[in-house]
Amino acid sequence: MTDPMLFNGWAGPLRIMIVGTAAYVVLIFLLRITGKRTLSKMNAFDLIVTVALGSTLATVLLDNAVPLVEGLSALALLVFLQYLITWGSVRSAFMRDLVKSEPSLLVRDGKCLDNAMRTARITQDEIYAALRQQGVENISTVKLVVLETDGSLSVVA
Secondary structure (H helix, E strand, O other): OOOOOOOOOOHHHHHHHHHHHHHHHHHHHHHHHOOHHHHOOOOHHHHHHHHHHHHHHHHHHHOOOOOHHHHHHHHHHHHHHHHHHHHHHHHOHHHHHHHOOOOEEEEEOOEEOHHHHHHHOOOHHHHHHHHHHOOOOOHHHOOEEEEOOOOOEEEEO
């Protein structure tokens, strides 16, 4: 006799295989038709939408109380809202300011800007790591280090 906590029959795994495949195919289709922007490097807004998509997909897969059509509707709504917000941010400065952050200058002419680094919560060790990744040996040779809107550090030597 098997423990129901470990195995409760084939209905659950079969449902997950069918619903998971359908949800996955629809999600990929939705992401493809909304364009490359949906899958680009993420800012904070994009990250939130991506996490919401993942959470919704997991709920559709694992919660028997959520019918496939409702789960697919939720995925479609999130992708549509992401598309709508990004479409609006290209056309409206107000919308762009609402969802996008500005890059932050952290180093200028080889000097760390301590207030900017503190505001961005970036340490000198993180700056030095970015410099090493770019092959820069000495911070004094750096013109700029910028914290980009996606969280990456750009180095201009």
